[in-house]
Amino acid sequence: MKLYKYALFLLSLALFCSPFACEKGKNHSEIADGLVRENKLDEALAEYTKAIEANVKLAEAYYGRGVVYFRQDKLEEAATDFRKAIDIKSNYLDAHKKLAETFVKIGAPDDEFQKRYKAIDRDPENPLSYVDLGVFLHKLEKDIDAIAQYKKALELDPGNPYIIFNLGVGYLDMGLYEDAETMFKKAAEINPSYDNAHYNLAVALHKQGKVDDARKELNKTLEVNPKYSNAYVVFGLISLTEKKFDEAIAHYNKAMEINPDNLDARYQRAIVFALQQRYDDALADNLAVLEKNPKYVNAAYNVGVIYHRTDRLDKAMEWYDKITKKIEPLYEDAYYNRAQIYSMKGDHSKAYSDYLSYAYITKWRTGKDPAVVYKQDEIKEMFLSSVPALKGQIKDQELELKSN
Structure with missing residues (x-):
C-alpha cells in the first residue's frame, strides 16, 4: 500500500508449478472449454478459476475466463484476465484481440492514448499535453514512460511546480526516494502553499528514515491545509x-475524523489494535475496510493472521483461501501461513504444495530464495517424517501483520 498520490497498475505474472499442478490446471481448463461450448458459463467460470488456482501461470485459463466474463458483460474483469494472459504469454494473439474488443465496449485505453498523442501532434510546444499523457501512463503503472513525458514537459516549462510534482511522484513510485525528495522540494519552494508537494516530500523523507524532516513537512502540509487527512496517517506510522x-491511534482517529472514508487510517489503526492484543477491535476495523474495498488484500490477510494468532484456525484458513483464490493469487504469505495450518492438521501434502507456492512466488518477486531450507528432497523428507518448521526462526516466533 502506498500513502502518496498514486495509480493502479497492471500485474505481471511469471510463476512456476509442479507437474501435477500444471496438469491439474490444464484438465480444469479443458473441462471449462467444453462447458463454454455448451453455454454453461457459470460452471465454466468455476472450472477456469480452479485451473488458475492450480496453476497461476496458465495463460489459457485466464483467457478462457476472460471470454466468459466478456460474454457475461463483466468487462472490467474480462480486461483484467486478458491482460494477465498477455503478461504470461506476450505473443498471445487471441488475448490481444479480445482485449481490444473489450476496450471498444468500455472505452479503450488505446483510444485514450490516441487522443493524447494527437494533442501532442497538434501542439508539440504545449507542456500540459505531455503531462496529460504522462499522468495516463502513470495510471497504467508505466512509470518510466510517464517520467519521460514529464521530463519533456519540464523542458518546455522548467518552473512549473505541477510538472515537477508529477515527476516526483514518478520517482516515488519507482522507489527513487532521493530523486523524489529533490523534485518535491523544488515544487514546494516554487509554490509554498502546494499541500501535496509538502505531503509527498514528507513521504519521501519518511521512506528514507529522515523522520524529523518528515515531521516538519507534515506540519507544513497541515499549515497549508488543516484538513489533509493522510498527513495524520503518516504521523501515525x-x-x-x-x-x-x-499516540498512533490518536493520529489515525484524527485522520478519520477529517475523512471517515480514509481506509488507510482505519487499516493502520487495526494493526495497532492487534499489537495491543485488542483482537476484536482489530477485526472490526479490518472488516470495515473490506466492506468498503473488498480487494484491500493486506486487510484480508491481517484478518487471517488475527484468527490464526487466536487459534481460530478454520476461520484463518477461510481467509487465506479467500486471498489465494479470489483477491490476490500471488500473495505469498497467505500460502505460507496456510501451509502452517495444514502442517498442524497433519495434511502434509497440501502443506508442501503451499510451501512450494510460497517459495516460488518469493523467488519471483525478489529474485532470491526465501530464508528456508530450499532443497526439495530435504523438504519432502521432512514432510514424510514429521510436521516441519517451514521457515526460519523469525517467522516461527510470531505471525506477522502486514503494515506499510
Missing part, C-alpha cells in the same frame, strides 16, 4: 514505528 501505540 511514525508513532507506530516508535511503539507509541496510543
Whole structure:
C-alpha cells in the first residue's frame, strides 16, 4: 500500500508449478472449454478459476475466463484476465484481440492514448499535453514512460511546480526516494502553499528514515491545509514505528475524523489494535475496510493472521483461501501461513504444495530464495517424517501483520 498520490497498475505474472499442478490446471481448463461450448458459463467460470488456482501461470485459463466474463458483460474483469494472459504469454494473439474488443465496449485505453498523442501532434510546444499523457501512463503503472513525458514537459516549462510534482511522484513510485525528495522540494519552494508537494516530500523523507524532516513537512502540509487527512496517517506510522501505540491511534482517529472514508487510517489503526492484543477491535476495523474495498488484500490477510494468532484456525484458513483464490493469487504469505495450518492438521501434502507456492512466488518477486531450507528432497523428507518448521526462526516466533 502506498500513502502518496498514486495509480493502479497492471500485474505481471511469471510463476512456476509442479507437474501435477500444471496438469491439474490444464484438465480444469479443458473441462471449462467444453462447458463454454455448451453455454454453461457459470460452471465454466468455476472450472477456469480452479485451473488458475492450480496453476497461476496458465495463460489459457485466464483467457478462457476472460471470454466468459466478456460474454457475461463483466468487462472490467474480462480486461483484467486478458491482460494477465498477455503478461504470461506476450505473443498471445487471441488475448490481444479480445482485449481490444473489450476496450471498444468500455472505452479503450488505446483510444485514450490516441487522443493524447494527437494533442501532442497538434501542439508539440504545449507542456500540459505531455503531462496529460504522462499522468495516463502513470495510471497504467508505466512509470518510466510517464517520467519521460514529464521530463519533456519540464523542458518546455522548467518552473512549473505541477510538472515537477508529477515527476516526483514518478520517482516515488519507482522507489527513487532521493530523486523524489529533490523534485518535491523544488515544487514546494516554487509554490509554498502546494499541500501535496509538502505531503509527498514528507513521504519521501519518511521512506528514507529522515523522520524529523518528515515531521516538519507534515506540519507544513497541515499549515497549508488543516484538513489533509493522510498527513495524520503518516504521523501515525511514525508513532507506530516508535511503539507509541496510543499516540498512533490518536493520529489515525484524527485522520478519520477529517475523512471517515480514509481506509488507510482505519487499516493502520487495526494493526495497532492487534499489537495491543485488542483482537476484536482489530477485526472490526479490518472488516470495515473490506466492506468498503473488498480487494484491500493486506486487510484480508491481517484478518487471517488475527484468527490464526487466536487459534481460530478454520476461520484463518477461510481467509487465506479467500486471498489465494479470489483477491490476490500471488500473495505469498497467505500460502505460507496456510501451509502452517495444514502442517498442524497433519495434511502434509497440501502443506508442501503451499510451501512450494510460497517459495516460488518469493523467488519471483525478489529474485532470491526465501530464508528456508530450499532443497526439495530435504523438504519432502521432512514432510514424510514429521510436521516441519517451514521457515526460519523469525517467522516461527510470531505471525506477522502486514503494515506499510
